[in-house]
Amino acid sequence: MRIIRIQDVCRGIACILLSLLVSNGAFSAEAGPAEIDYDITVRIDPVARTIEGRSVITASTPEELTLMLGRRFETMHARVDAAPLGPSATTGRMRAWRISGGQPVPRRIVIHWRGEFSALDTSLDHPQTLGRDEPASSSAGTFLPDSSGWYPYIAGKLASYRMSIELPSGQRGIVPGRLVEESESDEGYRASFEFLSPTGGIDLMAGPYKVETSAMRGAGGKSIQLRTYFHPQIADLAPAYLNSVKNYIELYESWIGEYPFTEFSVVSSPTPTGFGMPTLTYLGIEVLRLPFIRSTSLGHEVLHNWWGNGVYPDYAHGNWSEGLTTFMADYAYKERESHDAAREMRRGWLRDFAALSPGQDAPLTTFTSRTHGASQIVGYNKAAMMFLMLRDLLGRETFDRALQAFWREQRFRIASWADLQRAFQAASGQDLHMFFDQWLTRAGAPVVRIAEAGRTRSDSGYRVTVTLEQAAPTYRLRVPVAIRTEGGEELHTLDLESDRQIFTFDMGARPLEVTLDPDLRLFRRLMPDEAPPILRQVMVDRTTTTVLLPEGGEARSAAETLAGKLQNRALKLVSVTDDLPPVPALVIGLQEQVDAWLARHQLPGRPDIIQGKGSAQAWTVRRADGAMLAVVSARDAASLHALIRPLPHYGRQSYVIFDGAKAIRRGAWPTRVQVVKLD
Ligand SMILES: [Zn+2]
Numbered sequence: 246m247r248i249i250r251i252q253d254v255c256r257g258i259a260c261i262l263l264s265l266l267v268s269n270g271a272f273s274a275e276a277g278p279a280e281i282d283y284d285i286t287v288r289i290d291p292v293a294r295t296i297e298g299r300s301v302i303t304a305s306t307p308e309e310l311t312l313m314l315g316r317r318f319e320t321m322h323a324r325v326d327a328a329p330l331g332p333s334a335t336t337g338r339m340r341a342w343r344i345s346g347g348q349p350v351p352r353r354i355v356i357h358w359r360g361e362f363s364a365l366d367t368s369l370d371h372p373q374t375l376g377r378d379e380p381a382s383s384s385a386g387t388f389l390p391d392s393s394g395w396y397p398y399i400a401g402k403l404a405s406y407r408m409s410i411e412l413p414s415g416q417r418g419i420v421p422g423r424l425v426e427e428s429e430s431d432e433g434y435r436a437s438f439e440f441l442s443p444t445g446g447i448d449l450m451a452g453p454y455k456v457e458t459s460a461m462r463g464a465g466g467k468s469i470q471l472r473t474y475f476h477p478q479i480a481d482l483a484p485a486y487l488n489s490v491k492n493y494i495e496l497y498e499s500w501i502g503e504y505p506f507t508e509f510s511v512v513s514s515p516t517p518t519g520f521g522m523p524t525l526t527y528l529g530i531e532v533l534r535l536p537f538i539r540s541t542s543l544g545h546e547v548l549h550n551w552w553g554n555g556v557y558p559d560y561a562h563g564n565w566s567e568g569l570t571t572f573m574a575d576y577a578y579k580e581r582e583s584h585d586a587a588r589e590m591r592r593g594w595l596r597d598f599a600a601l602s603p604g605q606d607a608p609l610t611t612f613t614s615r616t617h618g619a620s621q622i623v624g625y626n627k628a629a630m631m632f633l634m635l636r637d638l639l640g641r642e643t644f645d646r647a648l649q650a651f652w653r654e655q656r657f658r659i660a661s662w663a664d665l666q667r668a669f670q671a672a673s674g675q676d677l678h679m680f681f682d683q684w685l686t687r688a689g690a691p692v693v694r695i696a697e698a699g700r701t702r703s704d705s706g707y708r709v710t711v712t713l714e715q716a717a718p719t720y721r722l723r724v725p726v727a728i729r730t731e732g733g734e735e736l737h738t739l740d741l742e743s744d745r746q747i748f749t750f751d752m753g754a755r756p757l758e759v760t761l762d763p764d765l766r767l768f769r770r771l772m773p774d775e776a777p778p779i780l781r782q783v784m785v786d787r788t789t790t791t792v793l794l795p796e797g798g799e800a801r802s803a804a805e806t807l808a809g810k811l812q813n814r815a816l817k818l819v820s821v822t823d824d825l826p827p828v829p830a831l832v833i834g835l836q837e838q839v840d841a842w843l844a845r846h847q848l849p850g851r852p853d854i855i856q857g858k859g860s861a862q863a864w865t866v867r868r869a870d871g872a873m874l875a876v877v878s879a880r881d882a883a884s885l886h887a888l889i890r891p892l893p894h895y896g897r898q899s900y901v902i903f904d905g906a907k908a909i910r911r912g913a914w915p916t917r918v919q920v921v922k923l924d
């Protein structure tokens with residue numbers, strides 16, 4: 246199963262409007278009381294799928310405002326101070342009312358509304374759940390995403406709120422914020438929450454939850470309530486989750502600063518989703534059951550209470566919070582595990598980036614949220630690696646000090662990459678303009694190679710000359726280079742600033758070879774020889790051609806369906822006998838057909854590691870012309886058919902072996918670093 250995380254400050258229409266206001270400088274979030282405040286009471290019936298609500302909105306700003314509500318809801322009573330609300334305009338699934346400015350403040354908007362939800366479809370996967378943006382409910386669970394407009398809100402404004410939720414007996418409900426009170430009687434369950442700092446939107450969750458509670462004392466001495474809202478079938482997981490959350494809060498309080506809220510809850514979802522919101526995370530039941538979630542995704546979601554939901558990214562200028570959270574959670578856990586585990590993660594990032602085709606990549610300043618694989622490779626991974634390079638440049642102590650200052654100054658404010666740059670400059674005393682500019686505003690990555698390396702005798706021993714080249718546009722880089730000698734290995738960091746530079750080193754022991762960036766600490770586009778081909782390349786590259794070896798029958802239709810699933814676009818077919826054009830190619834067939842075709846085209850045969858294993862195999866080959874080939878080979882038509890669902894999930898691999906629909910072995914061919922032997 247793929248786990249996807251979304252950090253959810255704002256989405257959809259609300260998010261776009263917010264970005265516009267921010268970019269016009271018309272908006273600044275202060276750490277004090279919000280200009281907009283909601284006081285909301287809702288009664289929800291998850292089985293009848295109905296809601297009835299009443300909201301009192303207090304606006305302490307004289308400017309013109311836009312009030313929004315999902316079109317599927319109906320208003321029964323709506324007034325602005327003493328006057329009725331005017332006519333509404335509809336845009337997409339939302340209805341909007343203009344509330345004219347220039348009136349005495351505070352203004353008071355009172356609305357009663359009601360409506361119906363969609364039925365909760367538990368067969369949806371995470372992207373579908375995300376894409377729906379619909380309020381949905383059933384007795385197994387209710388999810389009302391902010392972007393569905395399930396409550397009336399002022400567009401483009403952060404707001405504080407109080408929310409009182411009424412549910413039938415047996416159900417529990419939660420929204421981000423502090424649980425002020427709750428009660429249960431024969432009439433039902435009632436809970437009140439408050440969120441007094443300005444925040445971007447409200448998601449509501451409910452279900453037949455068993456609630457477990459534990460308390461901890463935060464760094465500043467305040468009490469923090471930890472809770473799990475778990476479905477009964479996973480209630481036994483609660484103690485372990487509560488304990489992990491406590492450990493993460495302690496870790497990040499000592500690393501960054503005080504936890505900004507008074508609670509954190511882990512809430513289970515009947516759909517396989519994964520959201521992070523202030524004070525809680527909403528994860529699928531099946532996701533929560535996975536043994537590694539507590540040591541990976543959970544920490545990532547807890548950290549979003551600092552980056553994303555504690556300091557809000559300025560979406561108009563790029564979302565930095567996913568990269569920083571990936572660096573300080575997912576990547577940091579690998580560093581704690583071992584040097585090799587961290588290197589393996591960096592290798593995966595560079596390998597994925599190398600597999601992007603031209604045009605799939607965009608500057609970090611344009612990243613807002615994860616919408617597809619390519620946006621994660623840039624928005625999460627490239628940004629995380631940028632933070633690694635920055636820490637390598639400044640040193641760990643200065644790097645951490647800058648983040649602590651950034652946290653103190655920007656808590657509950659909207660902050661941009663430029664604010665982060667200022668914090669790192671202030672802590673280090675260095676001008677980091679070039680560093681931030683080149684990594685943020687350019688798409689792509691530097692391409693660096695050892696053009697030449699040589700060794701001569703000198704009076705004191707040996708002299709090594711290394712010529713580095715980089716493709717245009719040139720970056721200012723610190724390039725790690727290792728020189729292995731008879732006496733051991735020396736690591737040098739070379740400042741490469743132009744397209745070609747020569748570096749010389751005097752050494753005592755006899756030098757043997759020079760290696761470029763042996764530890765993969767520099768974000769760059771791996772050279773074709775360095776990056777192992779992975780299956781994703783034929784999936785994403787629009788120039789890919791396809792060869793279907795079976796000529797008819799079930800095998801042919803399975804091959805065709807599989808090719809369509811992998812590429813998700815109209816296939817460019819090449820006939821079995823034609824030569825391959827110099828672009829990525831996908832070939833699918835039965836075992837003997839594949840072997841014969843490979844031999845006829847003088848391509849390497851089946852690699853040893855997969856030879857004779859499983860019922861089907863997929864693997865990649867780098868061809869003599871440099872283009873890559875992905876081969877899918879199956880024992881029979883049924884084995885080929887069995888790949889249709891699972892194979893598209895293995896894009897990061899160079900080879901996969903299947904037994905029926907189950908992948909029994911997989912891996913990536915090794916990365917070959919650039920090495921030049923000296924002689
Ligand atoms: Zn995230």
